[in-house]
Amino acid sequence: MRRVRSAGSAHAGVAEWLLQRVTSLYMGGFVIYAIVHLSLSPARDHAAWKAWFATGHVRIAWALFLASILIHAWVGMRSIYLDYLHPLWLRFSVTLLTALGLLALALWAARILLA
Amino acid sequence: MAHALNVHAPGERLARDGIHGVPVGTKRMDAAGGRFTLWPLRNFLSRRQGVEFAYIIKEGCILTGMGKNKKRPVYLNLFKIRLPVGGILSILHRATGAFLVLLLPIALYILQHSLQDPATYAKIAAQAATPVGRLVVLVIVWVFAQHFFSGVRHLLLDVGIGDSKPAARRNAWLAFAASLAVVALTGVCL
Numbered sequence: 001m002r003r004v005r006s007a008g009s010a011h012a013g014v015a016e017w018l019l020q021r022v023t024s025l026y027m028g029g030f031v032i033y034a035i036v037h038l039s040l041s042p043a044r045d046h047a048a049w050k051a052w053f054a055t056g057h058v059r060i061a062w063a064l065f066l067a068s069i070l071i072h073a074w075v076g077m078r079s080i081y082l083d084y085l086h087p088l089w090l091r092f093s094v095t096l097l098t099a100l101g102l103l104a105l106a107l108w109a110a111r112i113l114l115a
Numbered sequence: 116m117a118h119a120l121n122v123h124a125p126g127e128r129l130a131r132d133g134i135h136g137v138p139v140g141t142k143r144m145d146a147a148g149g150r151f152t153l154w155p156l157r158n159f160l161s162r163r164q165g166v167e168f169a170y171i172i173k174e175g176c177i178l179t180g181m182g183k184n185k186k187r188p189v190y191l192n193l194f195k196i197r198l199p200v201g202g203i204l205s206i207l208h209r210a211t212g213a214f215l216v217l218l219l220p221i222a223l224y225i226l227q228h229s230l231q232d233p234a235t236y237a238k239i240a241a242q243a244a245t246p247v248g249r250l251v252v253l254v255i256v257w258v259f260a261q262h263f264f265s266g267v268r269h270l271l272l273d274v275g276i277g278d279s280k281p282a283a284r285r286n287a288w289l290a291f292a293a294s295l296a297v298v299a300l301t302g303v304c305l
Contacts, residue, residue, distance in 0.1 A: 021273065024266055031263070046229075046236035053230060073216045080209055105219055112227045 020075045023068035030065045059113060066109040070102050200287040204265050211262040218255065249305050256301045260294035 043049035052058055077098050085091040198206075228235045242248050268290050272278045277286045 021270060024270065028263065028267070046233035049236060050230055069219065073212075073219065076209075076212045077216055080213060105223060108223055108227075112223065112230070115227075115230070 016075045016078070019071055023072040023075075026068045027065060027072065030061055030068075033061070063109075063113050066113070067106070070106050070109070074099070074102055199284065201283050204268070204287045204290055208262060208265040208269070211258045211265075214258050215262060218258075249302075252305065253298055253302060257294060257298045260297040261290070264290040264293045 037052075041048075041052075043052060053062065078095060081091050081095055081098075085094055225239060229239050230236075243252055265287075268277075268286055271286070272283065277283060
């Protein structure tokens with residue numbers, strides 16, 4: 001029992017595990033869609049590029065893509081830090097900086113998407 | 116779990132560490148033949164496994180343990196650890212992932228400016244078409260493709276596809292080959 005308790009609760013990390021996989025599936029799908037679309041009708045100039053991005057469903061797909069990237073990046077970087085940054089103060093500071101940085105990127109992405 | 120599957124292919128001989136529940140390579144860790152995979156190393160060093168202490172006893176070799184339990188040496192010298200191809204791919208997955216995160220602000224900057232006005236769009240397109248620009252694009256494509264294919268491999272291992280030892284090694288090589296193929300294809304298209 002002591003051994004079990006020291007290992008933490010059994011479901012810890014399941015949410016992160018699932019988020020990492022769900023976001024990866026979405027990003028994979030989106031990237032394949034974007035590559036297929038852009039090879040069939042390449043954005044040769046600014047107008048074509050902007051027109052594609054302005055379409056309602058494409059913009060929503062981009063929004064979900066950027067959100068997925070940020071979530072995926074958060075879970076991934078956090079697990080790298082958990083494994084390789086051992087002093088608590090270092091792990092805490094780097095994790096905090098990453099969280100703030102990703103939040104800033106999220107706000108920036110929102111601005112681009114709403115422009 | 117993906118990393119565990121990845122580094123220790125089933126069938127590999129492992130002993131269970133009775134205290135931490137951590138798999139430990141059965142081979143003796145002598146100076147020359149310190150064969151070790153990175154998974155027990157990761158476990159030993161992570162706080163979550165409850166390792167109370169770890170200290171260096173000689174070059175490339177540490178002791179870890181908990182309380183009264185037996186101390187055992189673990190090789191930390193990466194040059195003395197022979198990692199299977201899946202392990203290398205797994206580390207590369209992390210490295211490429213971290214690199215892509217660092218690239219995010221640049222990507223957002225380019226996205227924002229490419230949407231701004233025709234002149235900026237043309238400038239970005241011209242930049243990407245220069246030899247240096249093409250090289251940068253190819254490197255980014257390789258990093259992304261590598262992360263993509265090792266990620267796909269992880270997802271497949273999660274659902275139990277290709278997780279036998281020979282299959283896992285084969286599709287690790289396949290992930291390398293696929294990313295290089297994507298780079299070659301991009302190079303042709305550029």
